[in-house]
Amino acid sequence: xxxxxxxxxxxxxxxxxxxxxxxxxxxxxxxxxxxxxxxxxxxxxxxxxxxxxxxxxxxxxxxxxxxxxxxxxxxxxxxxxxxxxxxxxxxxxxxxxxxxxxxxxxxxxxxxxxxxxxxxxxxxxxxxxxxxxxxxxxxxxxxxxxxxxxxxxxxxxxxxxxxxxxxxxxxxxxxxxxxxxxxxxxxxxxxxxxxxxxxxxxxxxxxxxxxxxxxxxxxxxxxxxxxxxxxxxxxxxxxxxxxxxxxxxxxxxxxxxxxxxxxxxxxxxxxxxxxxxxxxxxxxx
Numbered sequence: 272x273x274x275x276x277x278x279x280x281x282x283x284x285x286x287x288x289x290x291x292x293x294x295x296x297x298x299x300x301x302x303x304x305x306x307x308x309x310x311x312x313x314x315x316x317x318x319x320x321x322x323x324x325x326x327x328x329x330x331x332x333x334x335x336x337x338x339x340x341x342x343x344x345x346x347x348x349x350x351x352x353x354x355x356x357x358x359x360x361x362x363x364x365x366x367x368x369x370x371x372x373x374x375x376x377x378x379x380x381x382x383x384x385x386x387x388x389x390x391x392x393x394x395x396x397x398x399x400x401x402x403x404x405x406x407x408x409x410x411x412x413x414x415x416x417x418x419x420x421x422x423x424x425x426x427x428x429x430x431x432x433x434x435x436x437x438x439x440x441x442x443x444x445x446x447x448x449x450x451x452x453x454x455x456x457x458x459x460x461x462x463x464x465x466x467x468x469x470x471x472x473x474x475x476x477x478x479x480x481x482x483x484x485x486x487x488x489x490x491x492x493x494x495x496x497x498x499x500x501x502x503x504x505x506x507x508x509x510x511x512x513x514x515x516x517x518x519x520x521x522x523x524x525x526x527x528x529x530x531x532x533x534x535x536x537x538x539x540x541x542x543x544x545x546x547x548x549x550x551x552x553x554x555x556x
Contacts, residue, residue, distance in 0.1 A: 285330050285331055286316065286331065287312060287315065287316055287319075287331045287335075288331070288332065291331060291332065291335040292307075292309070292312055292315070294335060294339055295307065295315065295335065295338075296308075298338075298339075298344070298351075299351070299352070299355055302348065302352065302484075302486065303352055303355075303356070303427055303484065303486060304485065304486045304507070304508045304509075304512040304516070305355060305356070305507045305508070306507060306508070306509060307355070315355065316331070318354040318355060319331070319334070319351075319354060321354070322334065322347070322350055322351065322354060325350070326343070326347065338351075349429055352427055352428065353428045353429060353430040353431075356426075356427060356428045356431070357507070358396045358397055358428065358431050359396070359503070360396040360397050360398075360399040360400060361399055361444070361447060362399045362402065362403050362444065362445055362447045362448050363403050363447040363448060363449075364399065364400070364403075364447075364502075365502065365533070365534055365551075366447070367549075367550065368500075368502075368531050368551070368552065369403060369404075369407050371549050371552055372404070372407050372498065372529075372531075373407050373410070373411060375548075375549070376498060376529045376552075377407075377408070377411045379527070380497045380498070380527070380528070380529075381411075381415075381417070381418050383527060385418075385497060386417065386418060386419065387418075387419050387420065387421060388408065388412075388418060388419070388420040388421075388497050388498070389420075389421055389423075389494060389495070389496045389497050389498075389525075390404055390408065390420065390421065390422050390423070390496060390497065390498040390499075390500075391422070391423045391424075391425070391492060391496045391498070391499045391500070391523070392404060392422065392423070392424045392425070392500045393425055393483070393485065393490075393499060393500065393501045393504070393520065394425070394426055394427075394485070394501060394502070394503070394504040395424035395425060395426045395431070395432075395435055395480070396426060396428075396431050396435070397431045397434040397435050397440075398424065398431075398434060398435030398436075398438060398470075398478075398480075399440075399444070400424075400500060400502070401422050401424035401435070401478050401480075402438065402456075402470050402474065402478070403448075404422055404498075404500065405420075405422050405456075405474050405477050405478055406448070406452050406455075406456050406474065408420040408422065408477075409455075409456070409474060409477070410452070420477065421477065421479070422477055422478040422479070423478075423479050423481070423492060423496075424478050424479065424480050424481075425480070425481050425482065425483035426482065426483070427482065427483070427484050427485070429482060432480050432481075432482060435480055436475075436480050437469075438469055438470035438474075438475050439467055439468070439469045440467065440468055440469075440470075441466060441467060441468075442459075442466040442467060442468055443466075445457055445468055455471075456470060456471050456474045457469070457470060457471065458470075458471055485501075485504065485516050485519075486512070486515075486516075488519075489519070490519055490520070490522075490523050492523050495523060495524060495525035495528065496523055496524055496525060496528060497524075497525050497527075497528045497529070498528060498529050498530075498531070499520055499523065499524055499528070499529070499530045499531070500530075500531045501516070501517075501520055501530065501531070501532055502531060502532055502533040502536070503533035503535070503536070504516075504533070505517075505532060505533070505536045506533065506535060506536055510540075513541070514541050517538060517541055517543055518541075518543065521543055521544055521545065521555065524555045525555065526555050526556070527554065527555060528554070528555045529548070529552060529553070529554055529555075530545060530552070530553045530554075530555070531551065531552055531553075532551050532553070533551065534550070534551055536551065538553065544556050
């Protein structure tokens with residue numbers, strides 16, 4: 272069947288059956304840890320419609336048949352996960368975290384004798400978080416010859432990583448970036464009317480982007496990190512998954528290093544080698 276025919280025959284009233292929704296929800300949870308309660312059915316249908324078109328399937332039943340009975344998951348998993356991951360992100364989101372990083376965490380790490388401050392944005396989405404971290408780190412390291420830094424930025428979604436690597440954003444997205452930092456780290460488009468900006472090559476070069484699944488047993492990040500951001504990810508996981516992720520993150524954090532989680536998230540009830548040092552900021556003990 273041609274692509275056009277598949278699109279035409281895609282039934283507007285077509286729904287995901289309960290049986291297939293349960294299968295999809297189970298797979299998404301097992302693979303990514305993301306919970307898919309029945310309340311997300313309409314959202315999932317909306318997001319999967321473009322995958323039906325891309326894989327040339329007329330109905331959700333056909334698509335699920337392709338996934339689960341015809342070995343379609345081998346090629347489709349990455350795309351399926353891309354459409355279900357939520358990617359809300361802003362520059363300087365939860366700004367108090369960056370104030371704390373700048374005024375408390377980085378001076379403490381540098382004063383402890385660390386020469387290369389290793390940082391990790393563990394759910395980096397389209398890149399606003401790691402670029403914000405890099406701006407704060409660049410400002411801190413400027414004029415000092417005793418400190419350098421690196422930023423690792425990982426995400427499960429290949430789509431968002433592509434955007435993050437390019438570092439091109441709509442102009443209004445960088446509004447939260449202070450003016451003096453915009454002047455140093457953000458390039459505006461030369462063509463008039465093109466309302467896009469790009470992060471400078473120098474700052475982009477300080478960040479290593481990679482695909483990583485927080486559900487994996489081990490996080491291959493090399494040497495321990497001094498700063499880990501894992502913000503607004505835990506909310507998508509159940510308690511058991513949260514415990515696993517947090518324990519694995521702690522195993523990647525150097526003693527005395529800092530972990531930042533989202534303002535709506537909590538680590539209460541987990542037995543972790545962390546002490547709270549500020550609102551949703553923790554230090555490895």
